[in-house]
Amino acid sequence: MTEWADVLDVYGSADEMPRLLARAAEVTDMRAPVWDELWSRLCHQGSVAPASYAALPALVQMARSRPDVAVDPALHLAAAIIGAMDVPAGAGSERDEHAEEIAALRQLASRKVGLVxxxxDVIWTLLAVAAVEDLGAWSSHLEALVDGEIEADCPSCAEAVCVEVVDGVLVIVDEEGETDGIAVREAEPGDLGPAEVRLLELCREHGHGEVARELRQLFGRATCSLCGASFRIADALD
Structure with missing residues (x-):
């Protein structure tokens, strides 16, 4: 049993974690205060702490207990913890240590794609899939479609390239946010790796054609406004 008083969350002692997790088990609204607090303590702006991993079994159990909730904050928080890039110093191979929880999350996340x-909601659920299945850059960068902006560095000249979503189309913009109408070129089959194929297949399987079209652009090629080089967006992400 976890001695929560001896475990740290993002802000300090995690001694309040049992109370928060018990309350969260009764709430499925992502906007509820208890979920705001859990996100803040366990995955604050992508940063996690030892308590984040200690909370995974409880979060997974919550998600497994309510499989028909389309957008379950328990699943999304657990996936964000697994996919976090800013991990505690000295953290080991968390994917190996939490293989059982991740296996359960994989099944849940892929199922939810058919419910949203x-x-x-489709994009956030695909992001959860990408995180638990470890789909490379897309474990953290799919949210760009929700934010409406993707920042990348040209692999040829290192110039910053900004791509924005305008009326469902990804276009290149300059430093002033002006666009000359140059759209990102949709991915050709040869541009797609296993991660991209997996996400597009999920969209096809569950009838999310609009999101699939945006993904094909995100997986495609942009043109640097400085040097004119064409490059895969995926190759220019951090």
């Missing part, structure tokens, strides 16, 4: 309907 709204565009943003």
């Amino acid at each position: 309907e709204a565009r943003t």
Whole structure:
């Protein structure tokens, strides 16, 4: 059993974690205060702490207990913890240590893709899939479609390239946010790796054609406004 008083969350002692997790088990609204507090303590702006991993079994159990909730904050928080880049110093191979929880999350996340309907819910759910299945850059960068902006560095000249979503189309913009109408070129089959194929297949399987079209652009090629080089967006992400 976890001695929560001896475990640290993002802000300090995690001694309040049992109370928060017990309350969260009764709430499925992502906007509820208890979930705001859990996100803040366990995955604050992508940073996690030892308590984040200690909370994974409880979060997974919550998600497994309510499989028909389309957008479950327990699943999304657990996936964000697994996919976090800013991990505690000295953290080991968390994917190996939490293989059982990750296996459960994989099944849950892929199932949820068939339950969500709204565009943003589809994207966030695909992000959860990418995180638990370790789909490379897309474990953290799919949210760019929700934010409406992707920042990348040209692999040829290192110039910053900004791509924005305008009326569902990804276009290149300059430093002033002006666009000359140059759209990102959709990915050709040869541009797609296993991660991209997996996400597009999930969209096809569950009828999310609009999101699939945006993904094909995100997986495609941009043109640097400085040197004119064409490059895969995936190759220019941090």
